[in-house]
Amino acid sequence: MQQSTGVVEAIILDVKDRKRIGGAFLKTNAICCNSTLAETGSCKLGEVILQKNPDIPSWPRVIKTHFAGKIEEVKMGSEEVEINSNGMYYLYFMFCNPELKGTLINGRTVWKNPNGYLPGKMTPLMTVFGIMSLAYLVLGLVWFLRFVQFWKDIIQLHYHITAVIALGMCEMAVWYFEYANFNSAGLRPMGITLWAVTFTTVKKTLSRLLLLVVSMGFGVVRPTLGGITSKVLVLGLVYFIASEAFELVEHLGNINDFSKKTKVFMVLPVVFLDSCFILWIFSSLSKTLEKLQVIFSYLSFQSFK
Template sequence: MQQKTGLVEAIIVEIQDRGKIGGSYLHSDAICCTPELDKEKSCRVGEVIIRPNPENPDWPKRIQTFFDGKNEETTMVTQIVSINKTGMYYLYFMFCDPQLKGLKITGRTVWRNPQGYLPGKMAPMMTFYGFMSLAYLVLGLLWFIQFVRCWKDILQLHYHITAVIALGMCEMAFWYFEYANFNSTGTRPMGITLWAVTFTAVKKTVSRLLLLVVSMGYGVVLPTLGGITSRVAALGFIYFVASEALELVENLGNINDFSGKTRLFLVLPVAVLDATFIIWIFSSLSRTLEKLQVTTFWPY
């Protein structure tokens, strides 16, 4: 039997118990047990210092994996850990052996709540998107009834509003299906997420453009936008690209893995474009109201 050498520890800890990792309670800044602390029988040399929870001595949970002899690879035994307390938990892989510097760990962790695989922070979103899908469905039915009733008085603007409602309905349905699938299977198919993200970006773009052209008087005092059509279309295209990029990174990746500068690079363009929309909408609305006030309609 080969001698056990390097030790790698997988430590599962609740967020409020992170202070129990390390030697702070032993008046030491060390994370790993030292020979001096070992003599005091406070820990064992080569292991991470963990202060057990008095109410639950098995927590924080420690799972140890050793290397055999001079082998440069080892396999961690599959473990199932039951968590009986509601909270936010972290999984850390830690080692104290300096010879393991540069260690590479590959694997997969699966976390499941009693109601499914959705993380605690995401679980309420499935209910939200389900409710919003029904709300959009009701809104769509009411709008369709009114659309048919007033068919002879329909303006081009009403078709655009119909498109926004339809996009919102599809967006909420895709997001609900994406979250429901994630909750039941534990995986997020890229195709479903990509469609949901795209519908979100398109709806946000179209709704902002619709609000902008209405504030300019389109469909009310102007039959067309005239020479500013290209500028409005360009702003909409740029906003769609920026919004799509941000949504893709947030939902297909983990934005917490990016630096502050990278995150700012993704968020800042969308924020600037939103501010541009707001300024343009209010300035256009002000000019449209002035035109309506100046124009006098005399009854005959």
């Protein structure tokens, strides 16, 4: 018989039960069980102190893998763990034997929900994007029919609106395909995700630029933007870069890769540029309304004469 020389514990638990790891319930800051605590029967010597959930006695779930004698490599057996409660779950690999310091763990875990591999927080999005794809398809069909019906009265703005609708249609379809593929295969298709993120960013940028130039009176009271065209394009380009960077970080990483501070740092440029768009749109809209009011007053005066 070879003596056990260390144990690695795989601990699966709900995020709400994180405080059950360690000796807080025993009024100690220790993570590992020592001889004093072991004598009281509160834990086993050389193992992680773990408080069981009184509502679900089998949780947190612990899977132990032992090293024996001088063996330096051990294979952990495959385990299937059934989870019957909704929530965010973590898997920790922990050990208390100081001789195991530097231990390398290789392998993979597979997490699957009843309807597929999509994480719980992402599952409703597949349905949302499916519905939105159909909605954009209907909108595009109606717009196309009206576009053909009144083709003699088409102005340049109508082509821009058509482009935004087409981008929205492609965006929703690609996102739905991305989530459906992720749900069935269990791996996120990075190429499809990159295309979906790019479609989203381009549509957001064009829609903001379109709203801005319309508020400036383009196609209504002025045929061109004149000298401010370059400023509008620069703002659009900077917004595209900032938004694309944020979306890539958000979607190409793992679900919980980044801390709240990192996400705030990435979203700040996008929020600032959105604020610039809002301020510019409202100020331009106010000036355009004043021009229209002057024109309307002049035309009314001429008609009265």
